[in-house]
Amino acid sequence: MACSTYLGLTIRTPKTGDFCRWWNRRLPLQVLAWELQSEHPAPIVAVRVNNVLEDLEFVPSRDCQVEMVDMSSEIGLRVYAKSLTFILMRAAKELFPDQQLEIQFSLNKGFYGEMLGDQTLTPEMVDRLRERMWDIVRAAEPIERRVVKPEEAIRLLTEADRMGQAKILRYRKQDLVNIYSCGEFIDFSDEILVPHTGLITTYQLVHHVSGFLLRFPDQSDPFRIPDNVEQKKLSFIFRESDKWSKIVKVSDVCDLNRYIETEETGELIRIAEALHEKKIAQIADQIAAEPEKHRLILIAGPSSSGKTTFAQRLKIQLRVNGMNPVTLSTDDYFFPRTETPHDEFGKPDYESIHAVDCDLINKHLSQLIQGEDVEIPYYNFHTGEREYRGKYLTIDLNQPIIIEGIHGLNEKLTQAVDRSNKFKIYVSALVELNLNPMNHIKTTDARCIRRIVRDFQFRSHSPQRTLEMWPSVRRGEGRWIFPFQEEADVMFNSALVYELAVLSRYAIPLLQQVNSDEEVYGEAQRLLTLLDYFLPVNHDEIPNNSILREFIGGSCFFKEH
Template sequence: MGKKNEEIKVNITEFGELKVNKGTKLINILNKINKEIDSSQYVAARFNNEIKHLEHEIKDKGDIEFLDITDRDGLRIYVRTLCLIYIKACKELFDNCTVTIEHSLSKGLYTEIHNNKKIGLRDVKKIKNKMKEIIERDIKIYRESISKEEARKIFKKQDMEDKLKLLKYKNEPNIHVYKLEDYYDTFYGYLAPSTGYIKEFDLKYYHPGIILQFPRKESNFKIPKFEEQNKLAKIFRESEKWGEILDVGYVASLNEKIEKKTIKDIIMVSEALHEKKIAYIADKICEDDNIRVILIAGPSSSGKTTFAQRLATQLKVNGKRPIPISIDDYFVNRDETPLDEEGNYDFESLYAVDIDKLNEDLIKLMEGVEVELPKYNFLKGKREYTGNVIKLDKNQPIIIEGIHGLNDKLTREIPQNNKFKIYVSALTQLNIDSHNRIPTTDTRLIRRIVRDSKYRGHDALKTLSLWESVRRGEENNIFPFQEKADVMFNSALVYELAVLKKYAEPLLRNIDRSSQYYSESKRILKFLGYFKDLDCEEYIPRNSIIREFIGGSLFREE
C-alpha cells in the first residue's frame, strides 16, 4: 500500500474547519466547498493574511479567505484580468497595435489603442464582441515563472519595449508572466485562473480612446452609470504632455535618469512646471476683480497646504494680499457634531461646520466690515474668540482650504461670481509600463504613510487602518464635486515615488504576517520595488509639494 497523504487543517472564512491533503490547490478546496454555487465568483484567496493565486498549493495549516469583487484585492484581480482580455481582443482585431492602460476616468479606466488607423465607435463594438467571445470560451490563464533571458526574447518578439527596459531593473533571476493562448504579459499582482471569471464589463468610446468599465463598490458592484469628467480628462492630458516634456512616461525611464545621474534636470523641470501652473492660476484669479473667495479642495495627501501657500505667494506677486481662513476654526461645538454610522464623531461631515456663521463672517469681510475670527479649541471641543479682528480691502482675497471647498453648500450665501474653486490632487503621470498604471490613490497613500510617521507619530499600520475611512470620506465629500472646480492642479511629481521609497519601505516592513494589513503592505512594497532609490534630496526645493511629506518645507516649522 502507498503512503497516505499527510493531512492538514485549514480554517475557511464563512465555512469553518476543513481537513485537506498537504499540497492541495486553493482552487480545488474552493470547488470542494462550493459544489452548489458558482465558484468562479472567487478570483483569489487570502491565506494567512497573504494574497495567493488560486493555483497555489497549501503546504501548512492556516486561515483561508476566498476573495470576490466585494474585497478590495479581489476587485483589483478582476480588473487586471479584464485588462488582459481587453488587450488580447485588441491584438486579435488590429494588426501590430499597441494598447496603453492610461489612468482612471469617469469610474473606469481610460485606454488608448495605437496603430495605423483611428479607433471609432464601430471598432469599440468589435472589441466588446471579441472580449465576450474570449470570456465565453473560458480560456485558461497560465501563470509561469521564466528566466529573464526568456522573458527578454518574448517581450522583444511582442514589441514590448517598455517591459524590456523595466526588466533591466529586476534583481531576481526569474519573473512571473501570464499566458493567454499565444500572448504573454506581465501584471503588477495576480490574475484570475481563466477568462470565464469575468462576469460584467462595458466599453465606452471616449475620443481618442476607450473607457473600460467594471463593477464598482459605490454602484453596488454593478457597472456604474457613465459620468462625463471633461475637466479631469483635460488635466490628465496636461499631465501626459508634462511626461513628454520630461521624457518620463514609465518607471524604467525614470530609473534610467536616476542611473545616468540626469535626475537633477527632471527635478528642476518638474518643479518649474508646478510653479508655472500655480502662476497661471494666480493670473487667472487676478483677471477678475469680482473674485473674493478662493476655495481649495482635494483628497487626503494631495499637498493642498503647500499649494495654498505657493498660490498666496504668486497672488502677492500680482499685487494681492490674500488672507487664509481655516474651516477647522468654524467647527460646531463637540456636542453638536454629527455622528457617523458607527456612532463616532463625523468631523468630515459638511455639518460638522457651522455653515451659517462661516457665511455670515465671509459676507461681512467682503463688505469691508471688521470681523473677529474664531479659533477652535480641539481640547475643549468648542470655538473661542481671542481678539483676532481683521478687516479686508478689495485686494485681499480670502483663501479657504478644506475638503468641502467645492461643495456650494459650504459657501451657499456667497454669489458664484465672487468664488474661485480649485481642485488639487496627485494625478500621477507616471505608470509602471503600458499595461500597469500607478493608481493616484497609491501615490497619496504612500505620501500619507511617510507624513504620518514623521509628523503625527503614527506607524504604517495606523495609517493603513484609517485609510478606508479616509477614502469613504473622499468618495462622499470630494470626488462628487471635482468637476465643479474652475481649475484643477495636479500635485504629483514624476520623481516623487523614488524619493518616498526609502522612507516608506522600512515602515511597511514593520507590519508582520499576523496583521490584516500584511497583504496590503506586501503589495505596496512590491510596487515600490520597481523604483530605483533617489538619494539627491538637496536638489528638491524647500517649497516643493513633496517637502510637505518628507520634511524640510519652508512652510512648516520643524
Template sequence: MEQLQINVMGKSTMVEEGITYGALAKDFQDFCIGNIMVAKQGNRLRELRSAIHESEPISFFDISDEEGKRIYHRGVSFLLAKAVWDLYGKDAALIIEHSLRGNLYCEIVSENLTIDNVLLKRLKEKMDEYVKANLPIVKHTFGKHKAIGIMKEQCMQDKVELLRFRRASNVNLYEMDGFYDYFYGYMPFSTGVLGVFELILHESGFMICMPSTLNPDCIPPFVNPEKISAVFMEQMKWCKLMGVANVADLNNILVRGEFGELIRINEALHEKKIAQIADQIFHRIDQVKMVLIAGPSSSGKTSFANRLCIQLRALGVRPHKISLDDYFVNRDFTPVDEQGNKDFESIYALDLKQLNEDLKNIIVGDRVEMPSFNFLTGMREYKGNYIQLDQDEILVIEGIHGLNDMLTSEIPKENKFKIFINAITQLNIDDHNRISTSDSRLIRRMVRDNQFRGRDAAATIESWNMVKKGEEENIFPYQENADAIFNSATIYELSVLKQYAEPLLFAVDASKPEYITAKRLIKFLGYFLAAPGLEIPNNSLIKEFVGGSCFKV
C-alpha cells in the same frame, strides 16, 4: 491526503491538504455577490490556482473588495492586451493610461489604425470569445533573461526596459492561450469570470467600463468628469514633454544623471500652473472675494495654498488665510457616524451658520473677529484675531468641504473661486500596469505621518480605508464644481519617497492585517531606483512630506 480543519468564511470546514483555493471557493461562492477573484489565508493573499497547505482561516473576495476589484481589472486588461495582439500583432501597441471613475482609459498606438466604434466592436467580440472559452490564466516563472526574451518576441519594449532594472533572478509572467504578459499583482483563475465590461470611445482613445462593485453584473452609465478628464490628458502631454512615460523611463533618467533636470522641469510646470490659476483669480478680482481650496488627504493642499498666496501677492493681491478647522462646532455637538463615533469629516461638524455670517460680513467690508478652535478643550475661542478686507484683498479658505456649495450657501457664486487639488498620478509602471493615485497618496501620507507625527506605517494603512470613505463622500462628488484643478503629482516623487517608505513598510509585522497592503507597496516601490531629494526646491509640494519645506506645513 491529510485533512486540515480550517475556518473558511466563518465556517469550520474539513479541507484536503493540496486542494486549490479555487476548488474550495466553489463551495463558498454563495457567500459572495460576484465571482470569487482571490483568497486570503491569514494575512496573505493567495491566487485561486495555488494549493492549500496551512490551517489558518480563509476568506474569499469578489470585486466588492478592493483586492478583488484590482484583480478583475487586471484580468480584463489582459483580455484586451491579447485581443489587440491577436487582431493587429506588432503593428499596434496598447497603452492603459489611467483610471477614471473606476474605469480604464486606453489608447492604441499604430500608424494604420483609427480608434472608432468599428475597431472597438472587433476588440469586444474577440474579448468575449476568450471569456466564452473560459481560457485558463496560468502563471509561469522564468529566469529574468528568458522573460525578457518572451517580452521582446511580443514587441513589449516597455516591459523589456522595466525588467532590465529588476533585481530578482526570476520573473512571473501570465499566459493566456500562448500569449504572455507581465502584471503587477495577482490574476484571476480563468477568463470565464471576466464577462462584464464595455468599450466606449473617449477622448483620443477609449474607456474599458468596469462593473459596479455593488452589482457585479451591471455596468453603471459612464458620466464623463470633463474637468478631471482634461487634467489627465494634460498630464499625458507633460509626460511626453519630459520624456517619461513609465518607471523604466524614470529609472533611465536616473542612470543618465539627469534627475536634477527632471525635478527642475516638473517644478517649473507646477509653478507655471499655479501662476495661471492666480491670473484667473486676478482677472475676476472685482467680484471674487474668497478662494476655496479642497482636495483629498496628502494632495499637498497646504503647500499649494502657500504658493498660490505668493503668486497672488506678486499680482498685488493680499490674501488672508482662513482654516475651516477653526469653525468646528464644540466637540459635544460633533455629529456621529453609523458606528457611533464622532464624525469630524462631516460637513455638519462645522458651524455653517456662523461661518456664513462671518463671511458675509467680511465681504461687505466689516471688521470681523475670527474664531480659533482649541483642540485640547474641544471648544471654539476668540482671541482678538480680526479680519477686514481692503481693496485688492482676498480670503483663502482651505478645507475638505470647499467645493460643496452647502459650505458657503449664503455667499453669491460670483464671489467664490473654487480650486480642486489632487495628486493625479501621471506615471505608469509600464504600458499595461498603471499606478494608482490612491497608492501614491498613501505613500506620501505614510512618510509624512512618520516624519512629523510619529506614526508607523501600519497605523496609516489601518486608517486609510476610512480616509478614502470620507473623500468619496465629501470631496470627489464635488470636484467638477471647481473653477480650476491643480495636479500636485510630480513625475519624480516616488523615486524620492521610496527611501523613506520602504523601511516603514518592511517594519509591518506579517501577523497584522495591514501586511497585505505593505507587501504590495514594497513590491511596487521595488520597480523604482531610489534617488536623493537634494535638488528638490524647498517650496516644492513634496517637501511637505519629506521635510525641509520653507512653509509652515
C-alpha cells in the same frame, strides 16, 4: 476564509467577521470559494492567505488563515479590473499584432487608454475589440500563473514579442515575478488575476476621444456598470499631463530611471518644479484679472494632494499680482467632538461635511464680505472643543479669502456667498507614469505613499496605522470630494514626475516594518513591489517650496519641517 481536510484553515465568515475552523482536503481554494459564494454579497475573485493576496488556484500546504476576497472590497475590485485589462490586452494583441494599447489613467469608474505611437484608435477598432473580448469571456479560458525569476520573465516576454512589457523588469530587485498566460498571450502582473476569463462578465468598452474607455462595476454594485458621468475637466488635465510627460520624454518608469542612471535628474526636477510654478502663476493671474469678483478662493482635493503647499504658493503669486489674501481653515469650524457624526461603522466621521458647522462659517463669510469685523474660532484638537481666543478679522476689496479643505467644492460649505464670487480649485496628484502599457501607476497609490511618509515624519503615525486608516479616508473622498471635482473652475495636478523615486528612499524602510501577522501586510507588500522598480533619487536638489517637501520635510512653509 477557507480550509482543507487534513489541514486546519481558519476562515472569516463575511456576515459576522468572526473566524471559524474548517477542515478539508488539500485542494485549490477555488473549491472552497464555490461553497462560500452564497454567503458573499459579490463574486469571489481572490483569497487572502495569512494576509497575503493569492489567486483562487492557490493550494495551502499548511494550516493557515484564509479570507475570501469579493468585489465588494477595494482589493477585490482591483483584481477584477486588472483581470479585465489583461483580457483587453490579449484581444488587442490578437487583432492588432503590430500595435500596442496603453492604459493611461483612471477616468469615470474605469480606465482611459490609447494606441501607442501615431496610430489612432477608431470606433470600428473599438467595436472589434469589444467583440473579441466577449468571445474570450464566453469561452471561460483559463488564466494560468507562473512565478519565475525576473531573468526568466524577461526571456518569456521577449520570445512572445512583448519587449515593451519586459524592459521594466531589468530594474526589478525582488526575486520573483508573476507571469500570466491565456491562450497564446502572456504578460506579467504584480496584481493577482482571476483563474479564468468567465469570471469577468460585467464591463463596458466604448470609444472615447482618441482612444477607449474601459469601465467596470464599483464596490457598491458589483453587477452593474455605474451611470456615465462626464469628467471633461479631469480628462483634460490628465491628457495635458500626458502631453507634458512626452515632451520631457518620461512616459514610464524606465524613462525616469534612465534620467537617474545618466545623472540628469537635477534638470528634470527643475523642469517639473518650473511647470508647477508656471501653472500656479497662471491660476493667480486668472483670479487677479477680476479681483472684485473673486472674493472667495476655495481649494479642495483628496488626501495628500499637497493642498496646503499649493495654497501657500498661490498666496504668494496673488501678492505678486498686488492682492493681499487671508486664509480661513475649515478645521476651526468643526463641531465639538461630542457632536461629531458617526460613520456606518460607529466611528467619528471627521471627513463628513456634517462634522463642520456650515451655518457658522457661512455667517462669518457673509459678515467678512460685507466688511464687518469677525471673531474667528479656534478648534482645539486636544480637548475637542471650539474656542475663541480673541482673533478678529476684517477684510477689504483687495483681500480674497482662501479656504483650503476637503469640502471646498461643495456649495453647502459656502452657500451664503454667490457662486459668481467664488473661484474653485481642485488639486490632486494625478500621476502620469506607467510601469509598462498594461500596468499604470494608480494616483491613489502615489497619494498613499506620500501620506505614509508624511504621517510617520510629522504626525508620529506608524505605516501600519496609515494603511489601516486609508480605506476610511478613501470612502470619505468618494462621498465628499470626487462627486464635486467637476465643479472646479480650474484643476491643478500636484504630481511630480520624479517624486516616487524620492519617496521610495523614505517609504521602503517604513513598509518593511509591517509584520506578516498584521492585516495590512499584503497592502504593504504590494506598495513595496511598486517602489521596487524605481532607482532612488536624493532629495538635495528639490527646492524648499516644492509640494514634495510637504511630505519629506524641509519645506519653507511649515515650522516642523
